Amino acid sequence: MRTQYNFKISFLPLLLLSLFISFSCDNNSRFYNGMVSSAHPIASKIGLDILKSGGNAFDAAVAVHFALSVVYPNAGNIGGGGFLVYRLNDGEIGTLDFREKAPENSFRDMYIDNIDGKMEVNDKKSKIGHLASGIPGSVDGMVKIYEKFSNLEWDKLLDPSIKVAREGFEVTEKQAKGLNNVKESLLKANDHEIPFIRESEWKQGNLLIQENLAQTLEEIKESKRDGFYKGKVAELIINEMISGGGIITQSDLDNYSSVWRNPIVGYFKNHKIISMGPPSSGGIALVQLLNGAEQLETKSYNHNSAEYINTISEIESRVYADRATHLGDPDFFNVPQKSLLDKNYLTNRFSEIKSEIKTPSSKVKEGSFVGYESDETTHFSIVDKYGNAVSVTTTINGGYGSKVVVEGAGFLLNNEMDDFSVKPGYPNMFGLVGGEANAIEPNKRMLSSMTPTIIEKNDKLLMVLGTPGGSTIITSVFQTILNVIDYGMDMQKAVDAKKFHHQWLPDVLVVEKTTLSDELSNELSQIGHNIVKRSSLGRMDCILINEDGSLEGGADKRGDNIALGY
Numbered sequence: 001m002r003t004q005y006n007f008k009i010s011f012l013p014l015l016l017l018s019l020f021i022s023f024s025c026d027n028n029s030r031f032y033n034g035m036v037s038s039a040h041p042i043a044s045k046i047g048l049d050i051l052k053s054g055g056n057a058f059d060a061a062v063a064v065h066f067a068l069s070v071v072y073p074n075a076g077n078i079g080g081g082g083f084l085v086y087r088l089n090d091g092e093i094g095t096l097d098f099r100e101k102a103p104e105n106s107f108r109d110m111y112i113d114n115i116d117g118k119m120e121v122n123d124k125k126s127k128i129g130h131l132a133s134g135i136p137g138s139v140d141g142m143v144k145i146y147e148k149f150s151n152l153e154w155d156k157l158l159d160p161s162i163k164v165a166r167e168g169f170e171v172t173e174k175q176a177k178g179l180n181n182v183k184e185s186l187l188k189a190n191d192h193e194i195p196f197i198r199e200s201e202w203k204q205g206n207l208l209i210q211e212n213l214a215q216t217l218e219e220i221k222e223s224k225r226d227g228f229y230k231g232k233v234a235e236l237i238i239n240e241m242i243s244g245g246g247i248i249t250q251s252d253l254d255n256y257s258s259v260w261r262n263p264i265v266g267y268f269k270n271h272k273i274i275s276m277g278p279p280s281s282g283g284i285a286l287v288q289l290l291n292g293a294e295q296l297e298t299k300s301y302n303h304n305s306a307e308y309i310n311t312i313s314e315i316e317s318r319v320y321a322d323r324a325t326h327l328g329d330p331d332f333f334n335v336p337q338k339s340l341l342d343k344n345y346l347t348n349r350f351s352e353i354k355s356e357i358k359t360p361s362s363k364v365k366e367g368s369f370v371g372y373e374s375d376e377t378t379h380f381s382i383v384d385k386y387g388n389a390v391s392v393t394t395t396i397n398g399g400y401g402s403k404v405v406v407e408g409a410g411f412l413l414n415n416e417m418d419d420f421s422v423k424p425g426y427p428n429m430f431g432l433v434g435g436e437a438n439a440i441e442p443n444k445r446m447l448s449s450m451t452p453t454i455i456e457k458n459d460k461l462l463m464v465l466g467t468p469g470g471s472t473i474i475t476s477v478f479q480t481i482l483n484v485i486d487y488g489m490d491m492q493k494a495v496d497a498k499k500f501h502h503q504w505l506p507d508v509l510v511v512e513k514t515t516l517s518d519e520l521s522n523e524l525s526q527i528g529h530n531i532v533k534r535s536s537l538g539r540m541d542c543i544l545i546n547e548d549g550s551l552e553g554g555a556d557k558r559g560d561n562i563a564l565g566y
């Protein structure tokens with residue numbers, strides 16, 4: 001259904017807004033040349049313009065990434081890291097790991113302090129302030145993507161973002177609320193002026209101008225990797241560390257390097273699943289989850305019925321128990337990838353699940369093998385006219401990361417160190433626990449849940465998807481795939497559908513507010529579920545490729561997300 005315009009009262013901002021609304025609400029819009037689905041209308045538009053001007057999906061990815069660092073500062077970043085999963089039009093697949101790393105001066109117990117005579121976790125330090133940051137990977141990642149795959153000039157990929165940073169953009173209603181909520185924490189973490197603070201409350205339509213960020217992006221435009229990891233910007237990062245008691249050094253910046261890694265490949269029915277491997281847990285967990293859904297034939301239950309929710313949450317609980325013990329940075333820990341994805345192992349792992357019985361998490365343990373073989377993030381999905389696809393999830397971890405803005409450089413640093421297991425069994429900000437595999441070590445990458453994913457059917461591209469959401473990322477991606485493949489939903493409906501989540505510990509079933517009727521809620525409580533309601537789960541950005549080659553977007557209305565095509 002197309003949005004009607006009243007031209008008598010229309011003027012430019014209103015018209016632009018209406019256009020965006022028409023794109024985001026028109027679920028049946030199909031496009032044949034290219035599509036960008038991201039968390040912000042301006043970022044999607046910048047990406048679309050790059051595609052229209054002859055850029056490929058990788059050019060658009062780099063441009064969208066930098067655009068999000070300007071227009072979506074709570075998660076879009078140059079001070080964080082992420083993962084790219086790609087599939088070229090000839091079927092070649094791969095991933096780039098540009099996840100942050102622990103600084104050289106980090107150590108296992110760095111967040112354990114003497115609190116009232118007891119050695120306890122001081123988890124504020126891993127969440128807020130200078131010590132919370134890992135070495136940023138995003139800029140190195142973007143340069144690597146550019147050098148391997150790009151068609152266009154580097155400058156062209158940065159110019160639109162520099163312009164928006166310098167001239168400002170109008171914040172959305174959701175952004176205004178977010179900025180007002182974070183004001184106190186930002187004030188505490190910064191002793192210099194930052195653009196995210198206004199004396200009066202932020203309101204929709206207020207301009208956010210980021211001149212320092214524009215200058216930093218100019219440096220990156222001029223000198224690529226060296227514009228961030230060396231010279232003026234590096235100096236500002238190091239000064240910030242010195243003044244705030246952080247530990248990132250110039251040597252950390254010099255030595256940071258993102259890594260091309262093999263994707264995780266698995267199968268669900270007749271679909272090939274291509275996703276991110278360690279140091280993300282996303283790909284392995286997703287393939288395990290899909291295996292459980294196939295084995296237990298969850299498709300036979302009504303969507304979001306008690307049997308469906310219980311069976312899926314039982315699978316999820318076992319998969320997250322494996323995650324807690326067996327997953328970490330593969331450069332430091334021998335991740336038993338083959339065993340975790342082994343058909344026989346998974347058959348046994350899920351064989352005792354019953355649709356009407358809830359197993360207490362205390363009775364669920366990680367699987368064992370005979371031996372070891374050798375809440376802010378953002379996702380975007382892009383398909384270009386050549387048929388290349390990229391799926392990128394990137395993060396500074398919590399909303400506005402560590403809350404520290406590098407003085408003079410205008411960007412926020414991540415608080416990704418909290419994704420490590422700061423002490424065995426001690427929950428991180430998403431309630432996730434871990435142990436040895438994910439303990440802090442210098443230069444190690446912290447375990448992630450980010451799950452940028454691409455799906456093929458009959459050797460053809462079918463879907464590109466991903467989402468933020470901390471520990472709930474994996475289960476949101478999982479359920480969105482089931483919604484399309486098992487329940488025949490179109491891309492937007494699959495994204496809109498209510499989600500739920502179980503992560504083993506804590507033993508709670510997280511559901512979106514209006515997912516469960518009272519009856520369903522009672523039914524699940526009676527078999528032992530502790531139900532916790534959340535206002536929303538996930539902010540998916542997805543693209544579905546139909547049989548006729550047309551592209552269908554699924555951009556999450558839980559955020560300001562929008563899929564634009566041409």
Ligand code: DON
Pocket residue numbers: 375376377395396397398416419447448449450468469470471473
């Ligand atoms: O890498 C991870 O798993 C987390 N740092 C992601 C954080 C996140 O998704 C927060 N978003 N809502």
